[in-house]
Amino acid sequence: GIQVEQSPPDLILQEGANSTLRCNFSDSVNNLQWFHQNPWGQLINLFYIPSGTKQNGRLSATTVATERYSLLYISSSQTTDSGVYFCAVDYKLSFGAGTTVTVRA
Amino acid sequence: GAVVSQHPSWVICKSGTSVKIECRSLDFQATTMFWYRQFPKQSLMLMATSNEGSKATYEQGVEKDKFLINHASLTLSTLTVTSAHPEDSSFYICSAPRLGGAYNEQFFGPGTRLTVL
Numbered sequence: 001g002i003q004v005e006q007s008p009p010d011l012i013l014q015e016g017a018n019s020t021l022r023c024n025f026s027d028s029v030n031n032l033q034w035f036h037q038n039p040w041g042q043l044i045n046l047f048y049i050p051s052g053t054k055q056n057g058r059l060s061a062t063t064v065a066t067e068r069y070s071l072l073y074i075s076s077s078q079t080t081d082s083g084v085y086f087c088a089v090d091y092k093l094s095f096g097a098g099t100t101v102t103v104r105a
Numbered sequence: 106g107a108v109v110s111q112h113p114s115w116v117i118c119k120s121g122t123s124v125k126i127e128c129r130s131l132d133f134q135a136t137t138m139f140w141y142r143q144f145p146k147q148s149l150m151l152m153a154t155s156n157e158g159s160k161a162t163y164e165q166g167v168e169k170d171k172f173l174i175n176h177a178s179l180t181l182s183t184l185t186v187t188s189a190h191p192e193d194s195s196f197y198i199c200s201a202p203r204l205g206g207a208y209n210e211q212f213f214g215p216g217t218r219l220t221v222l
Contacts, residue, residue, distance in 0.1 A: 031209060031210075033210065033211065035213075040215070041143075041196055041198070041215065041216040041218070042213070042215045042216065043149075043198065043200075043213040045210065045212060045213075048210040086148065086149070088149075091202070091209060092139065092151055092154060093139070093149075093151065093200070093211060094151070095148045095149045095150075096148065097147075097148050098148055
């Protein structure tokens with residue numbers, strides 16, 4: 001199956017800081033999604049982005065399919081951004097290990 | 106976005122009993138649903154693909170006789186953990202893809218936390 005690697009595994013931010021999360025995948029994909037898992041376990045859809053760039057408020061994402069990576073940008077981070085961010089690829093979603101983000105006030 | 110519900114949110118049961126978890130797509134039809142399991146501090150692992158009107162397909166290493174899946178309608182899939190044991194304690198999450206041509210974004214239920222005593 002497709003291997004998905006996320007980096008960094010952990011990220012500690014001061015409120016207001018910007019950050020970039022990375023997702024590398026081992027083969028071409030026709031589906032890529034970014035999720036935020038909140039403290040109660042709910043996976044919240046952030047982006048459906050098999051290619052190109054999208055923005056939603058303080059979050060944006062870019063996928064370069066030909067180079068097999070995707071980036072998630074968090075700008076002006078807030079404490080509510082804390083949680084685990086997952087990248088997942090393909091129709092039967094293969095998940096990366098996640099990046100745990102902690103935003104401190 | 107699309108809404109997927111799960112019931113129950115959490116369940117505690119004794120070893121040897123069976124537990125049924127329901128997954129419903131509330132505002133769209135889903136001919137396919139997926140079941141995942143997540144252990145603490147770990148990522149999600151796909152267990153099986155639930156197919157409306159046909160048998161589920163299981164990932165390697167997942168016991169089909171232990172994790173029974175029934176896709177009863179276009180909006181409902183159920184996962185039954187049979188003869189549950191403490192090692193089955195986990196967070197079970199379902200998802201459903203909302204299809205539209207080349208667009209197949211998946212939406213997740215809120216999960217069911219199973220504790221087997």
